[in-house]
Amino acid sequence: MSEQSTLWARSVAESELAGSLPRRWAHTQGVADRARLLESVLGQKAKLLACAALLHDVGYAPGLATTGFHPLDGARFLRDVHGVDDHLTRLVANHSFALLEAEERGLREVLEIEFPLLEDQGLVDALVWCDMTTTPDGRPTTAEERVAKILNRYGAESVVGRFIRRAELEIFAAVDRVEATLPSHPR
Template sequence: MTATSVLTPVATLPEGPLSAAARVLAESLLGDLGNRWLHTRGVAARASGLAAPLGIDADLITAAAWLHDVGYAAETVVTGFHPLDGADHLTRNGWPVRVAGLVAYHSGARFVAAARGLSELLAAYPDERTVLADALTYADQTVGPSGLRVDPSSRYAEMLERHGPCSWNARVDADRGPYLRGIAHRIEYLLSFTA
């Protein structure tokens, strides 16, 4: 996997009220988790940078990016499925349902939820399928574990290898892989008009 850029310092990211609160929460839950925190920082920086070119709400996408992996934090784990555990944690703590929905469905989570029998629980959250939701997934799929940018195919291959051939991610690869490639193509197509 080839990194294409360096980490953006957190202090240089523009923040609105939602993203500022999200950063604080994410750091409190993930700040001691090494690569998970580096990845989260990188995804927040990537998402923030996508907002203006794509004409989407910068505060909302950056907040969702900060929070997309909070379901990995030990204090949030209930089902062991991080998108759902993260969304449930956010909902219990008064975050807007739209943010929880973006977290719940990021990066094709619906495919894994279906395989694990968790679709009904995930359906408690809105699956908005917008450019903003696609941009969150694209940000997640273009930042590796160390927080550096990578191309989507390298990121996906790394994730499958890291989780292993018997993982839930591998089991849904036939559906999730094309879905994520489609998102990457759509976002890159939209970005090609702003270059």
């Protein structure tokens, strides 16, 4: 991944989200800002994280939402329309423990077959940290506050609510693992 890739990812995300979903675009920009804080920790993988941070929610775009499950819709769009490499599509498809939500939606097998989990736990954790410590408006927050707001917004018995309750301990553990690598804890 190069600086050019990051500029391309920003352009794609902005064109898909900024006009139709400005709050989602604000969140995306905040997630990308968080990714920049991990550059020194991730080294060569930092550009891949930056691209994933920019593209992780592209599947919410109205023209792309075919299954209603944004990680799958976004990864398919990136693969099928833009020919994006396997690592990036798999990271987008599986961001923030999406496999657990896919299970709630009856899409786990589809997600696992099309976009298997990456084995790079550090990179997966980094994207969880970026996403789950950013508010819908793009501001930094704690993972605990983010999970609580998601539960409040969607309701505990919704698909998203059931997923987030199942995933919260894993989210908190991923965030803790990333924060343990940081010289200071930017929040």
